[in-house]
Amino acid sequence: TRNGSMQLKIVATRKEGFDEPITLQFPFRPPGVGAASTVAIPKGQNEVFYPLNANANAEIKKWKVFVIGTANVGGAAWVSSQLANLEVADSFVDLELARTAVEQGKETEIICKVNMKNPFDGDAKIKLVGLPPKVTTEDISFNKESKELVFKVKTDPASPQGRHKSLFCQVEIPMNGETVVHTTGSTELRIDKPLPPKKDEPPKPMPVAKKEEPKKEAPPKRLTRLEQLRLEAQKRLESGTK
Known part of the structure; x- marks a missing residue:
């Protein structure tokens, strides 16, 4: 698939008594498809996997491909495989990863939105690749019905602080007995240093009940002149009766 890779299985049928290594080449590569220059079938073995990859602009089409093998049989000998079909297809799924931030030593979640482009049968697996040191998560299984996935990310107190922008997903889909990858x-994980703990505040003083101050006696009321005359008359009257 575009932006994908696969391991193309090559099987050699050896003539009885022939046990030498066989060097393989993939001479024709469709546009946008890459392959190792050579791959060797080791001595005494009959098969090997040839790694292929396709970029985002690889032409979507069924192509005829073949492999050439060479070995030393008292001199260089060459042989070709039969033509085989190699289908370059669009990617199965697009994933949108949300950015997130977390403090060292804590956990967070990365939300993954699933946009299904080419539905497939069975369960596939997603790996979150590019995590910084001392940061872990687990692979997630999903299928063609999945809409949203969540990576649970754990950090360590020693996880490197900063913005980590190299995270991406690797999707592994079983297809015709092989795994298409x-x-x-892509997303960014920001790891922050924990905030320093708050300093202990001094204890607030306990409330103290206020002492009731003795009430001051009210100053004597100043009498009016009329009240003074009445008071003097009252006193004279009282002294006259004694």
């Missing part, structure tokens, strides 16, 4: 999605 492609990459999709």
Whole structure:
């Protein structure tokens, strides 16, 4: 698939008594498809996997491909495989990863939105690749019905602080007995240093009940002149009766 890779299985049928290594080449590569220059079948073995990859612009089409093998049989000998079909397809799924931030030593979640482009049968697996040291998560299984996935990310107190922008997903989809791998999605994980703990505040003083101050006696009321005359008359009257 586009933005994907696969391991093309090559099987050699050896003539009885022939046990030498066989060097393989993939001479025709469709546009946008890459392959190792050579791959060797080791001595005494009959098969090997040839790694292929396709970029985002690889032409979507069924192509005829073949492999050439060479070995030393008292001199260089060459042989070709039969033509085989190699289908370059669009990627199965696009993933949108949300950015997130976390403090060292804590956990967070990365939300993954699934945009299904080419539905497939069975369960596939997603790996979150590019995590910084001392940061872990687990692979997630999904299928063609999945809409949203969540990576639970754990950090360590020693996880490197800063913005980590190299995270992406690797999708592994079983197809016709093989595993088709492609990459999709990217995001950023920011790891922050924990905030320093708050300093202990001094204890607030306990409330103290206020002492009631003795009430001051009210100053004697100043009498009016009329009240003074009445008071003097009252006193004279009282002294006259004694």
